[in-house]
Amino acid sequence: MMAFQILINITIAIIWMFLQNSYTASSFIVGYGIGILLLLFLRRFLAFDFYMKRVWSIFKLIILFIKELSLANIDMMKIVLGPKSNLKPGIIAMPTKLETEWQITLLACLISLTPGTISMDFSDDNEIIYIHAVNAGDKEEVIRNIQKNFEQTIMEATK
Amino acid sequence: MSVTEVIVSIFLLIGAFFSLLGALGLIRLPDVYNRAHAAGKSSTFGVIFLILATFLFFLFTGEFNAKLLLAILFVFLTAPLSSLMVSRSAHRTDVPLYDKSIRDDLQETHKKKEKKQQKET
Numbered sequence: 284m285m286a287f288q289i290l291i292n293i294t295i296a297i298i299w300m301f302l303q304n305s306y307t308a309s310s311f312i313v314g315y316g317i318g319i320l321l322l323l324f325l326r327r328f329l330a331f332d333f334y335m336k337r338v339w340s341i342f343k344l345i346i347l348f349i350k351e352l353s354l355a356n357i358d359m360m361k362i363v364l365g366p367k368s369n370l371k372p373g374i375i376a377m378p379t380k381l382e383t384e385w386q387i388t389l390l391a392c393l394i395s396l397t398p399g400t401i402s403m404d405f406s407d408d409n410e411i412i413y414i415h416a417v418n419a420g421d422k423e424e425v426i427r428n429i430q431k432n433f434e435q436t437i438m439e440a441t442k
Numbered sequence: 443m444s445v446t447e448v449i450v451s452i453f454l455l456i457g458a459f460f461s462l463l464g465a466l467g468l469i470r471l472p473d474v475y476n477r478a479h480a481a482g483k484s485s486t487f488g489v490i491f492l493i494l495a496t497f498l499f500f501l502f503t504g505e506f507n508a509k510l511l512l513a514i515l516f517v518f519l520t521a522p523l524s525s526l527m528v529s530r531s532a533h534r535t536d537v538p539l540y541d542k543s544i545r546d547d548l549q550e551t552h553k554k555k556e557k558k559q560q561k562e563t
Contacts, residue, residue: 355483359467403526
């Protein structure tokens with residue numbers, strides 16, 4: 284826990300160096316100070332356990348994400364350039380098993396940047412995400428795809 | 443023309459193409475929700491490729507500019523959010539769906555909620 288917070292702190296310091304575009308000790312120290320302040324303000328959100336074993340699953344999530352984004356754009360190309368009559372848009376209610384707000388935010392982001400779907404709204408109890416799909420013909424399949432592809436990977440990455 | 447110029451040009455062309463696609467989608471697609479798809483996805487992709495091209499250009503001239511990579515991260519974080527907010531507020535202010543839309547689960551929930559509120563009051 285301690286080590287993780289130090290790591291976050293160092294990361295913030297390095298990002299600060301990048302933003303300043305000066306790779307000197309003094310900018311690192313300033314960045315480290317800013318990191319301490321940020322951690323101080325955000326400490327109640329930092330309730331995770333150790334992270335190293337999760338790095339791999341986060342990496343998997345990123346790869347999946349890049350793949351899906353590329354597919355999404357090829358898909359989009361077909362939709363934009365194709366005839367309008369192929370469109371069967373609709374809004375689908377998708378139940379989700381994810382619990383924390385952080386996981387649901389991530390899922391919504393992923394849905395938005397993947398083929399044919401954007402997330403639109405959440406139910407009050409955070410159990411249902413409303414999705415607008417360009418092709419909502421087969422509701423079950425849209426839901427199954429998202430649950431199979433994303434929910435499991437997100438759970439692994441943020442367990 | 444050197445190899446680096448060719449690579450950077452390819453990235454620029456892909457980026458420009460997807461930005462164009464996003465713009466075309468905004469015009470061609472029928473309603474605000476479908477347009478959010480085009481605006482949210484294609485233009486994100488386009489912008490990312492344009493930034494990558496800039497990054498590569500400076501990398502080949504010997505300068506590692508990490509600010510550009512951070513810009514990609516922030517585009518990733520903000521683009522889905524904006525399409526979510528646009529479509530969500532559109533639906534809450536009763537902007538009609540495309541008339542060939544085949545289902546609207548959100549509408550049903552809204553109606554149920556309204557009935558509940560009416561019963562309570």
